[in-house]
Amino acid sequence: MTDVLLELDDVRKWFPLASDRLFRREREHVKAVDGVSLRVRAGETLGLVGETGSGKSTLARCMTRLHDVTSGRVIFDGVDITQMSQRDLRPVRREIQMIFQDPYGSLNPRRRVGSIIGDPYAIHGVGEGTDRKRRVQELMELVGLNPEHYNRFPAEFSGGQRQRIGVARALALRPRLIVCDEPVSALDVSIQAQIINLLADLQAEFNLTYVFIAHDLSVVRHVSDRVAVMYLGKIAEVADVESLHATPRHPYTAALLSAIPIPDPELSDRRERIILRGEVPSPINPPAGCRFHPRCPKAQDRCAGEEPALVSRNGDEEDHRAACHFPVQPGERLSAANGERP
Amino acid sequence: MAVAAADSSPPLLAVEDLRVSFRTHDGVVRAVRGVSFDLAKGKTLAIVGESGSGKSVSTQAIVGLVRGAEVSGRATFAGKDLLTMNAEELRRIRGARIGMIFQDSLSSLHPYYRIGWQIVEMIRAHDGSVSRAEGRDRAVDLLRRVGIPHAERRVDDYPHQFSGGMRQRALIAMAMALGPELLIADEPTTALDVTVQAQVLQVMADLQREFGTAIILITHDLGVVAEVADEVVVMYAGTVMERSGRRELFYRFHHPYTEGLLGSLPSEQDVRRRLRPIPGSPPSLIRLPKGCPFHPRCPYAFERCRTDVPPLRPVYGDEAHLSACWLPTDPAGREGARADAGVTAEARGSR
Numbered sequence: 001m002t003d004v005l006l007e008l009d010d011v012r013k014w015f016p017l018a019s020d021r022l023f024r025r026e027r028e029h030v031k032a033v034d035g036v037s038l039r040v041r042a043g044e045t046l047g048l049v050g051e052t053g054s055g056k057s058t059l060a061r062c063m064t065r066l067h068d069v070t071s072g073r074v075i076f077d078g079v080d081i082t083q084m085s086q087r088d089l090r091p092v093r094r095e096i097q098m099i100f101q102d103p104y105g106s107l108n109p110r111r112r113v114g115s116i117i118g119d120p121y122a123i124h125g126v127g128e129g130t131d132r133k134r135r136v137q138e139l140m141e142l143v144g145l146n147p148e149h150y151n152r153f154p155a156e157f158s159g160g161q162r163q164r165i166g167v168a169r170a171l172a173l174r175p176r177l178i179v180c181d182e183p184v185s186a187l188d189v190s191i192q193a194q195i196i197n198l199l200a201d202l203q204a205e206f207n208l209t210y211v212f213i214a215h216d217l218s219v220v221r222h223v224s225d226r227v228a229v230m231y232l233g234k235i236a237e238v239a240d241v242e243s244l245h246a247t248p249r250h251p252y253t254a255a256l257l258s259a260i261p262i263p264d265p266e267l268s269d270r271r272e273r274i275i276l277r278g279e280v281p282s283p284i285n286p287p288a289g290c291r292f293h294p295r296c297p298k299a300q301d302r303c304a305g306e307e308p309a310l311v312s313r314n315g316d317e318e319d320h321r322a323a324c325h326f327p328v329q330p331g332e333r334l335s336a337a338n339g340e341r342p
Numbered sequence: 343m344a345v346a347a348a349d350s351s352p353p354l355l356a357v358e359d360l361r362v363s364f365r366t367h368d369g370v371v372r373a374v375r376g377v378s379f380d381l382a383k384g385k386t387l388a389i390v391g392e393s394g395s396g397k398s399v400s401t402q403a404i405v406g407l408v409r410g411a412e413v414s415g416r417a418t419f420a421g422k423d424l425l426t427m428n429a430e431e432l433r434r435i436r437g438a439r440i441g442m443i444f445q446d447s448l449s450s451l452h453p454y455y456r457i458g459w460q461i462v463e464m465i466r467a468h469d470g471s472v473s474r475a476e477g478r479d480r481a482v483d484l485l486r487r488v489g490i491p492h493a494e495r496r497v498d499d500y501p502h503q504f505s506g507g508m509r510q511r512a513l514i515a516m517a518m519a520l521g522p523e524l525l526i527a528d529e530p531t532t533a534l535d536v537t538v539q540a541q542v543l544q545v546m547a548d549l550q551r552e553f554g555t556a557i558i559l560i561t562h563d564l565g566v567v568a569e570v571a572d573e574v575v576v577m578y579a580g581t582v583m584e585r586s587g588r589r590e591l592f593y594r595f596h597h598p599y600t601e602g603l604l605g606s607l608p609s610e611q612d613v614r615r616r617l618r619p620i621p622g623s624p625p626s627l628i629r630l631p632k633g634c635p636f637h638p639r640c641p642y643a644f645e646r647c648r649t650d651v652p653p654l655r656p657v658y659g660d661e662a663h664l665s666a667c668w669l670p671t672d673p674a675g676r677e678g679a680r681a682d683a684g685v686t687a688e689a690r691g692s693r
């Protein structure tokens with residue numbers, strides 16, 4: 001056993017583009033994940049945030065080996081699983097599970113929930129007949145579903161209940177790591193809170209490790225021990241959750257944090273927002289140097305030419321790392337600089 | 343009406359006892375069951391509530407856009423009832439005096455026509471005196487104002503060439519093209535990233551200031567409400583549970599449903615405390631519970647709640663703060679109820 005349960009080492013996932021021009025010399029790629037190194041520690045919740053298309057889901061699929069990586073290494077519990085064959089992966093697959101965003105789309109509407117939740121048992125040959133049914137019903141109970149609804153179809157459940165079905169299925173094989181890709185994004189706040197509490201209870205009970213992807217930063221802050229911020233396929237900043245919120249170093253993190261709507265009128269009125277200019281560039285040809293430079297309120301000449309490394313600076317703890325040449329200083333105002341650039 | 347009473351001028355929009363129902367195979371869906379609110383010129387009214395609470399249907403009914411439904415009540419806009427207007431009158435008002443942005447931006451733009459062309463046609467449909475060339479200049483100017491970079495070039499793009507945030511801004515440009523008195527924006531930022539959401543909300547606020555437009559903003563995000571609303575309507579199961587000014591809603595809510603929504607949110611101050619979700623899920627709109635529609639999920643529910651529907655009435659001695667709940671309407675009584683129901687420990691239960 002190591003302290004680090006999952007390690008990503010310079011992982012890339014590039015998707016080749018169907019080329020539309022006959023004589024294109026080099027094939028173009030969507031660089032969805034473009035050199036990510038991260039460690040997930042046993043028992044922690046690592047939050048993963050970033051704008052749409054920044055590569056969160058792709059990274060999640062690399063972690064769980066649902067994608068083969070283009071380059072780099074994925075190490076689970078000290079074992080390099082990057083190139084493992086599907087057969088060798090079987091025992092690993094029991095230990096890494098995923099929960100998906102869409103509680104509607106990820107469940108087959110024509111199958112009964114009992115058999116959906118029992119899938120992992122069927123795949124891995126655990127239990128049979130009444131024994132399997134008993135296990136499934138225990139799981140249903142565990143996630144707050146009525147075990148008598150074993151024979152119902154997904155359509156007969158509400159959005160929150162369907163997400164519980166996904167959680168039950170993920171738990172079936174008692175995994176150690178669960179990668180949750182936007183598990184509550186499609187849910188109303190009250191139902192969202194029910195699922196967040198459930199995930200917290202299960203983590204405590206089974207000593208689970210979570211990677212928790214969400215675009216709602218207040219949710220991520222609530223559930224995470226550490227948070228990694230992605231921008232255009234790379235990690236912009238990673239830190240302990242409190243340190244990230246108190247002293248964001250990367251200007252993109254600062255902008256992201258300043259844009260979270262706060263459900264408190266006074267705090268909301270007092271806060272200064274950093275409104276970013278422009279659009280998220282294409283991951284096919286990301287900007288040279290620092291990928292954030294065309295939108296960054298702090299960008300200088302160096303930023304366009306030299307790519308910043310993800311390191312800790314300014315006397316930050318070693319754990320607080322940002323990929324920026326000119327990290328934000330505590331108390332520095334970014335909004336003023338904003339808007340000067342075309 | 344209560345909110346307008348403080349103000350002597352009549353509200354721009356007064357909605358009274360709006361009801362909308364749909365006949366379906368399973369029975370009659372009572373999507374909106376007696377909604378009333380009003381809105382003054384230049385102000386922002388936020389409508390919040392969980393999905394299916396009737397936010398979209400009620401606003402679509404106001405502008406005559408629900409099909410196959412029975413609609414009743416009154417919606418007086420600048421002195422005239424929109425619900426009794428004929429189709430032609432309504433069509434002239436929609437788009438010109440009332441701008442609209444709907445939940446799904448992709449489907450609101452026609453995929454086969456250039457963005458600029460769509461804006462120009464919209465303008466010309468309401469004002470035939472505008473030439474194509476003038477219209478195009480206006481479209482470029484509008485796109486620039488909503489922050490589309492290189493608007494003079496992008497005006498000729500097709501919708502799919504715009505990102506989600508840009509499309510949403512193009513829709514705002516279109517909705518604001520004729521300087522409407524009222525803008526109805528149905529979850530205009532729900533599908534967007536927070537950074538883009540901040541851009542879009544900023545654009546709406548700027549245009550509001552410029553044109554003096556009143557806005558109805560439908561959202562389920564209480565953070566957005568805290569940021570932009572003047573007045574708030576909280577909907578549940580087709581009715582208004584609470585209606586008040588923004589600060590009252592967050593700091594002096596009366597209704598247990600409002601309390602439940604706020605308690606469900608992760609908080610800045612109290613990171614990692616256990617959230618307090620509202621138990622259960624919203625009722626079917628075909629078979630509504632008797633009495634208060636929230637009673638099956640309400641921690642305060644008592645005998646009367648199960649039999650009698652609570653009316654929307656002033657609370658805390660404030661004529662502009664209304665709540666549809668049987669709990670005492672004085673602050674001490676309401677606080678006492680919290681203690682009696684044992685909600686106190688949980689509600690304030692920080693670690």
Ligand SMILES: Nc1ncnc2c1ncn2[C@@H]1O[C@H](COP(=O)(O)OP(=O)(O)OP(=O)(O)O)[C@@H](O)[C@H]1O
Nearest residue numbers: 015030032051052053054055056057058059215283
């Ligand atoms: N199978 C694929 N083929 C080609 N491109 C892909 C594929 N999967 C993802 N991409 C692209 O990779 C980039 C990252 O996508 P990804 O789904 O990982 O983003 P994300 O951060 O999860 O976004 P969201 O917040 O919208 O879920 C996007 O540009 C996306 O279009």
Ligand SMILES: Nc1ncnc2c1ncn2[C@@H]1O[C@H](COP(=O)(O)OP(=O)(O)O)[C@@H](O)[C@H]1O
Nearest residue numbers: 364371373392393394395396397398399400627
């Ligand atoms: N055309 C329709 N036929 C039947 N029911 C409908 C129709 N449109 C909406 N509804 C129902 O009306 C209720 C309110 O819907 P809506 O106003 O869209 O909710 P929201 O508050 O999420 O905007 C929901 O139960 C919805 O399913």
Ligand code: SF4
Nearest residue numbers: 290293296303324325
């Ligand atoms: S490296 Fe330069 S462009 Fe990139 S985030 Fe830092 S200051 Fe901004």
Ligand code: SF4
Nearest residue numbers: 634637640647667668
């Ligand atoms: S009327 Fe009764 S059930 Fe309804 S919200 Fe008030 S206390 Fe709860």
Ligand SMILES: [Mg+2]
Nearest residue numbers: 056057058181
């Ligand atoms: Mg994703």
Ligand SMILES: [Mg+2]
Nearest residue numbers: 397398399445
């Ligand atoms: Mg809606």
